[in-house]
Amino acid sequence: MYLTQKSxxxxxxxxxxxxxxxxxFVPTREISKRLDIPxxxxxxxxxxxxxxxxxxxxxxxTGGVRLLKRPTQxxxxxxxxxxxGDRLFTQCILxxxxxxxxxxxxxxxLFAPIRENLRDMLSHTMLSLLVKLVRENQAKLTSIxxxxxxxxxxx
Amino acid sequence: MYLTQKSxxxxxxxxxxxxxxxxxFVPTREISKRLDIPxxxxxxxxxxxxxxxxxxxxxxxTGGVRLLKRPTQxxxxxxxxxxxGDRLFTQCILxxxxxxxxxxxxxxxLFAPIRENLRDMLSHTMLSLLVKLVRENQAKLTSIxxxxxxxxxxx
DNA sequence: AATAATCAAGACAAAAGACTCCGAAATCCA
DNA sequence: TGGATTTCGGAGTCTTTTGTCTTGATTATT
Ligand code: SF4
Ligand code: SF4
Numbered sequence: 001m002y003l004t005q006k007s008x009x010x011x012x013x014x015x016x017x018x019x020x021x022x023x024x025f026v027p028t029r030e031i032s033k034r035l036d037i038p039x040x041x042x043x044x045x046x047x048x049x050x051x052x053x054x055x056x057x058x059x060x061x062t063g064g065v066r067l068l069k070r071p072t073q074x075x076x077x078x079x080x081x082x083x084x085g086d087r088l089f090t091q092c093i094l095x096x097x098x099x100x101x102x103x104x105x106x107x108x109x110l111f112a113p114i115r116e117n118l119r120d121m122l123s124h125t126m127l128s129l130l131v132k133l134v135r136e137n138q139a140k141l142t143s144i145x146x147x148x149x150x151x152x153x154x155x
Numbered sequence: 156m157y158l159t160q161k162s163x164x165x166x167x168x169x170x171x172x173x174x175x176x177x178x179x180f181v182p183t184r185e186i187s188k189r190l191d192i193p194x195x196x197x198x199x200x201x202x203x204x205x206x207x208x209x210x211x212x213x214x215x216x217t218g219g220v221r222l223l224k225r226p227t228q229x230x231x232x233x234x235x236x237x238x239x240g241d242r243l244f245t246q247c248i249l250x251x252x253x254x255x256x257x258x259x260x261x262x263x264x265l266f267a268p269i270r271e272n273l274r275d276m277l278s279h280t281m282l283s284l285l286v287k288l289v290r291e292n293q294a295k296l297t298s299i300x301x302x303x304x305x306x307x308x309x310x
Numbered sequence: 311a312a313t314a315a316t317c318a319a320g321a322c323a324a325a326a327g328a329c330t331c332c333g334a335a336a337t338c339c340a
Numbered sequence: 341t342g343g344a345t346t347t348c349g350g351a352g353t354c355t356t357t358t359g360t361c362t363t364g365a366t367t368a369t370t
Contacts, residue, residue, distance in 0.1 A: 060367025215337025
């Protein structure tokens with residue numbers, strides 16, 4: 001509803017990658033299996049994030065993807081912007097063709113502040129916070145609720 | 156993004172109907188033309204609103220649709236719920252299968268209050284307010300920015 | 311050099327959302 | 341009564357999003 005499936009997968013994948021960030025490349029296949037994201041769909045999403053300089057890819061055995069920035073430097077807003085563009089922050093209730101320019105739609109004054117809150121929240125929330133919550137088992141990333149179960153599955 | 160096109164059309168149509176609420180039935184064809192909403196698509200949407208007891212329909216010449224409730228008694232939340240269901244108020248960022256039940260996703264604590272704000276705003280905003288803003292020319296309903304132009308087109 | 315593991319990229323397929331068409335039923339009016 | 345006008349309801353089409361498949365390029369290991 002709020003985000004496309006692509007953005008959701010991107011956020012989940014980046015959290016997973018950051019959880020395993022020890023300088024090594026994490027294979028897309030592993031992310032796909034652990035998070036139950038269609039493999040070929042995920043590769044396309046990671047390619048976009050790679051073009052956006054959020055991560056880098058490497059081919060061959062021991063290859064995969066790796067963060068290019070520190071998780072403290074990646075905001076959730078930035079991830080969404082990379083994948084979905086700014087639709088979430090510009091479009092909204094009545095989707096009038098030239099919003100804001102001239103007279104607004106009748107819900108604008110009530111809706112715009114909420115949309116601003118959402119954007120502020122997402123721009124101030126860094127990937128590192130989500131990683132911390134998942135690592136400390138205060139939040140879950142998939143239907144598997146214990147992060148240790150997720151990490152233990154490795155081999 | 157936030158709403159489906161159906162809900163947007165429903166809200167626009169209900170505002171238009173309320174603007175013309177003089178006890179007479181407003182033909183769907185007229186709403187379709189004035190608001191530039193595909194006719195056959197609009198009829199389906201109005202049929203749903205009719206089943207939800209928000210408006211009633213009448214066939215034949217002089218037929219059309221008419222509100223069953225006062226605009227002060229119709230909230231925007233109610234319109235959205237009738238057409239889209241509660242997705243906007245229950246789904247969200249990571250769309251985990253069993254949100255809220257057990258452990259939440261890592262964005263829940265930050266996102267849930269914003270979603271609640273949105274729901275509160277929409278449940279307290281009545282159709283009558285939007286009608287008032289449009290009638291007083293403080294807001295526009297379509298790309299035609301002057302409501303008088305919209306009403307004058309009648310014949 | 312051969313093999314296996316990995317990402318890259320384009321074509322294709324399925325599902326969902328948005329929209330159309332058409333015949334039927336109800337109603338008004340001459 | 342008959343024709344015009346309108347909603348009703350089902351089926352079908354188009355487009356976008358989501359997901360699949362296949363082939364090829366890159367790289368590590370042996
Ligand atoms: S006027 Fe404001 S609330 Fe309305 S559609 Fe445009 S940006 Fe959204
Ligand atoms: S845990 Fe909360 S924020 Fe996360 S997907 Fe579920 S309802 Fe949305």
